[in-house]
Amino acid sequence: MSETRPDPQHWRDLLRREITLPSALEQVPTQQALGRTLAAEVRSPEAMPVVPIAAMDGFAVRRNDLTAPGRTTLPVSAELPARPGEVPALVPGTAARIMTGAAVPHGADAVIEVEASDADPFGPVPARVTFTLDVRPPAQRHVRAPGEEVSRGELLAAAGDRVGPGLVGLARALGVAALPTRRRCRVSVVVTGDELTAEADSPGSVRESNGAMLAAALRADGAEALPPLHSGDDHSGLRAALSRAAADSDLVLTTGGIGHGAFDVVKTLLGEHGSGTSCFAHLALRPGGPQGWGRLDGGVPVVHLPGTPVGALVGYHLFVRPVLGGAAAAEVAVRLGDVSADTARRPPGAVHAMAGRLRPGEDGREVVDLLPGRRLAPYGRADAIVLLGAPGTEDGWARVVRL
């Protein structure tokens, strides 16, 4: 049987083009929205600050009452801590002791910091205060003007942005109770193989691990991972598992059953000798070469990953994550550090995926060290998949997918 060996980059582009996931909008309470992707822009319902606010601990004054340069002594007519409540207007010819964050009284047009006065910053409010000023303070000195930080209707974040702690804080500060996020994509994983068991308790049985691994990867990428479904190597079992998965999900992943063997149940059920609703290829990629994709009942997209745990992990990060979208899907070029683990013969023309660990190099710029091993074992310590031999890669550099 001859199969083409498509370029993994082309395969990724094909899947991104063909698979569009729903992007329904879901309002999520601001405090629970961390990590979600915005489905729409967020604008401020109010100005920040709403009223003029002192930016320094000191005294609110009218600049016309000051001699500058020179010394001015004014009676202190009020004490204004940062507290809720009405703020009386500043009595002309007086100063009001004010704390950072307190509303500046009507009539005051500057705050003089306590350091420029003879007042004890921590003592009781003085009866009078003397300022020694070198220059006349500019209007609104140490006053945060209404709308200075955010104006009403200003864009806080755009559709497609990921909600970070900064936006959670900003939204709370402005009274935005819920954020318009994309509904999480619901993904089912169907693992296949008669040998798979919860515990490896008999000869030939293999502890099922792809389900937990892919659920973890999906959650890390902001998707909702439904409980994994298991099918044996028989068509009726797989058909049942796939239709259960399709009924409930935006996207289905399968692992295993896509090799060249008689028991490769996914391929024989859905490939050209079966329903023909999925297509399969052996990509110029090691590991993770065998891949497939198609559509299930109702048009639900399905991506077929190899059963080998390392093949499933690599395939997920190269082909599924980009379909889910988001910044994490980007591959970046990183300099290679320690490559002593790259010992296997690497025929040209294929991309070789190895486990790697990122660290700052001697010049502070990031480098990646290769970890020894071709299977899942090195991924216990890896924070990157390193793609060696990818077209367009300069010597001493590799494309890297962060885990």
Ligand SMILES: Nc1nc2c(c(=O)[nH]1)N[C@H]1C(S)=C(S)[C@@H](COP(=O)(O)OP(=O)(O)OC[C@H]3O[C@@H](n4cnc5c(N)ncnc54)[C@H](O)[C@@H]3O)O[C@H]1N2
């Ligand atoms: N004649 C050929 N044979 C194979 C080729 C080839 O080109 N010609 N390619 C090899 C490559 S590369 C891969 S990858 C595998 C792909 O095979 P499958 O996707 O059908 O995977 P399985 O045979 O079902 O399983 C492979 C391996 O992984 C273990 N496994 C499977 N699922 C799980 C799971 N959920 N949790 C833990 N471990 C799992 C399974 O027990 C097998 O050991 O084909 C090669 N063969």
Ligand code: MOO
């Ligand atoms: O592509 Mo397979 O995952 O090399 O073992």
